Amino acid sequence: xxxGQALHSSPYVDQIDRFAQSLQQLSxxxxxxxxxxxxxxxxxxxxxxxxxxxRVCSKCEKCGWCWGENFVxxxxxxxxxxxxxxxxxxxxxxxxxxxLMQRCIMAPRFLREMLEGFHEARQNMxxxxxxxxxxxxxxIQMDTFAEMIRNTAKELEDSIFTDERLEKRVASxxxxxxxxxxxxxxxxxxxxxxxxxxxxxTIQNQKVSVKEMVKTVSAVVGRKFVPESDSxxxxxxxxxxxxxxEGPAFYTMQGSARIGxxxxxxxxxxxxxxxxxxxxxxxxxxxxxxxxxxxxxESTLVIELLEELLEAGFPEKTAxxxxxxxxxxxxxxxxYSTVDMSVFDLYTGECEIIxxxxxxxxxxxxxxxxxxxxxxxxxxxxxxxxxxSVKRQLEDGDFVIMVTDGxxxxxxxxxxxxxxxTIIQGSAITNPKELAHxxxxxxxxxxxxxxxxxxxxxxVGIWEC
Numbered sequence: 001x002x003x004g005q006a007l008h009s010s011p012y013v014d015q016i017d018r019f020a021q022s023l024q025q026l027s028x029x030x031x032x033x034x035x036x037x038x039x040x041x042x043x044x045x046x047x048x049x050x051x052x053x054x055r056v057c058s059k060c061e062k063c064g065w066c067w068g069e070n071f072v073x074x075x076x077x078x079x080x081x082x083x084x085x086x087x088x089x090x091x092x093x094x095x096x097x098x099x100l101m102q103r104c105i106m107a108p109r110f111l112r113e114m115l116e117g118f119h120e121a122r123q124n125m126x127x128x129x130x131x132x133x134x135x136x137x138x139x140i141q142m143d144t145f146a147e148m149i150r151n152t153a154k155e156l157e158d159s160i161f162t163d164e165r166l167e168k169r170v171a172s173x174x175x176x177x178x179x180x181x182x183x184x185x186x187x188x189x190x191x192x193x194x195x196x197x198x199x200x201x202t203i204q205n206q207k208v209s210v211k212e213m214v215k216t217v218s219a220v221v222g223r224k225f226v227p228e229s230d231s232x233x234x235x236x237x238x239x240x241x242x243x244x245x246e247g248p249a250f251y252t253m254q255g256s257a258r259i260g261x262x263x264x265x266x267x268x269x270x271x272x273x274x275x276x277x278x279x280x281x282x283x284x285x286x287x288x289x290x291x292x293x294x295x296x297x298e299s300t301l302v303i304e305l306l307e308e309l310l311e312a313g314f315p316e317k318t319a320x321x322x323x324x325x326x327x328x329x330x331x332x333x334x335x336y337s338t339v340d341m342s343v344f345d346l347y348t349g350e351c352e353i354i355x356x357x358x359x360x361x362x363x364x365x366x367x368x369x370x371x372x373x374x375x376x377x378x379x380x381x382x383x384x385x386x387x388x389s390v391k392r393q394l395e396d397g398d399f400v401i402m403v404t405d406g407x408x409x410x411x412x413x414x415x416x417x418x419x420x421x422t423i424i425q426g427s428a429i430t431n432p433k434e435l436a437h438x439x440x441x442x443x444x445x446x447x448x449x450x451x452x453x454x455x456x457x458x459x460v461g462i463w464e465c
C-alpha cells in the first residue's frame with residue numbers, strides 16, 4: 001500500500017483465531033460422541049431375551065428345559081422371530097408362527113413380549129439416531145461458523161492500514177467545517193477500494209449534513225466517497241461514526257412478477273433484494289415445497305434468515321449451509337425449499353449465481369441469452385448439501401432473469417430452457433419490472449390455462465454509473 005502501512009499480529013485477531021479453534025474442537029468432540037446405530041447391539045438383544053424369560057418363561061413349567069439343555073434352540077427361535085419382525089412387521093410369516101407354536105406352550109405371550117421388547121429397542125435406536133443427527137448438525141454449524149470468523153478476522157486485519165499524514169489532513173479539513181474528529185480508521189478491500197470510518201461531532205452545537213462531511217473527505221483523499229446507505233442525515237454535538245465508502249462503478253434495478261397456483265393470492269415463492277457489505281447487492285428467491293400457506297411460511301423463513309445473515313456479513317454459502325442445518329435438525333418430516341441467489345459486485349460488475357435445488361437462471365446480454373442450471377438438492381433435506389455457484393462478468397445493460405420451477409414447468413418438457421431463452425431474447429424491454437411481467441405473460445399465454453404451480457419471475461438490470 002502506497003498510502004500507509006498494514007497492521008499485523010493484532011491481539012484481537014489472535015483472540016478470534018483462538019475462539020475459532022475452540023469451536024472446531026467442540027465440533028470434533030460432537031462428531032466423536034455416539035454414532036448413528038444401524039443395528040441392535042448384543043446387549044440389546046440379550047435384554048429382549050431376558051425380558052421374555054422373566055415375564056413369560058419364569059411362570060412356565062418347561063422354563064428349566066428351554067433355557068437349560070435346549071438353550072441353543074430357544075435362542076435360535078428368538079432370533080428367527082426378530083428377523084421375521086424386521087422383515088414382515090408384527091404380522092409374521094406363517095412358517096415362523098408354526099415353528100413357535102410347535103416349540104412353545106406359551107407361544108402367544110412369548111411372541112407378544114418379544115414384539116414389545118423389539119419395538120422398545122427400535123424406538124430407543126430412533127431416538128439415539130435422532131440425537132446423533134442433531135449433534136452432527138450442530139458440529140457442522142460450529143465448524144462452518146469457526147471457519148467464517150477466522151476468514152473474516154484475517155480479511156479485516158489485511159484491510160486495515162494507517163496513514164498519519166492523511167489522517168491529519170482529514171481532521172484539519174473537517175475542523176474548518178465545524179467538525180471535531182475523535183478517531184479515523186482506514187480500510188482497503190480486496191478490490192483496492194477505500195473505506196473510511198470517522199468518529200466525530202460538531203463544534204458548539206452546530207449541525208452539519210453527513211453528505212457535506214463525506215464530500216469534504218472525498219476532496220482530501222482524492223477518491224469519490226458515498227455515505228453508508230443507512231447512515232444518519234445530520235451530524236450533531238454527540239459523537240457518532242460516519243462510514244464513507246468509495247462509490248461503486250455500477251448500479252442495479254430490479255423488477256418482479258408473480259402469480260400463485262390456480263391464480264391464488266398466496267404464493268409459496270418468496271424473494272428479497274438486499275444490500276450486502278463490500279459494495280454488493282443480493283437478490284434471493286426461494287420456492288417452498290408444494291404451494292399455499294405452508295410453502296409460503298417455509299420460503300418466508302428461508303428468505304428472512306438469509307437477509308439476516310447476509311446483511312450481517314456472513315458469506316453466502318455459509319449462510320445457506322447454516323439455514324439448511326437449522327431446517328433439518330429436530331424435524332420429523334422433510335420440508336424443503338430451494339435457494340436461488342444472484343450477488344452483484346457493484347465495483348467490478350461481476351455476478352455470482354448461487355443455487356441449492358433452484359431452477360435455471362438466464363443472463364440477457366446484447367447479442368445472446370445464456371442459461372445456467374443446477375443439479376443440487378434443495379435445503380432442508382440432508383445435513384450436508386452441495387451448493388452450486390458460477391461467476392459471470394456483466395456489462396452495462398445486461399439483465400439477470402431468475403425464475404421458479406413453476407415458470408419452466410409450464411412449458412413443454414425438453415424445450416423449457418430454449419423456449420424461455422427465446423422469450424427473453426425476443427424482447428428489447430429495458431425496464432426490469434416490465435421485463436419480468438412480459439416473461440410471465442408470455443409463459444401464461446403459451447400454456448393458455450391457469451397456473452398449475454406458483455410462478456415468480458425476477459429481472460435485475462445492471463448499468464454503469
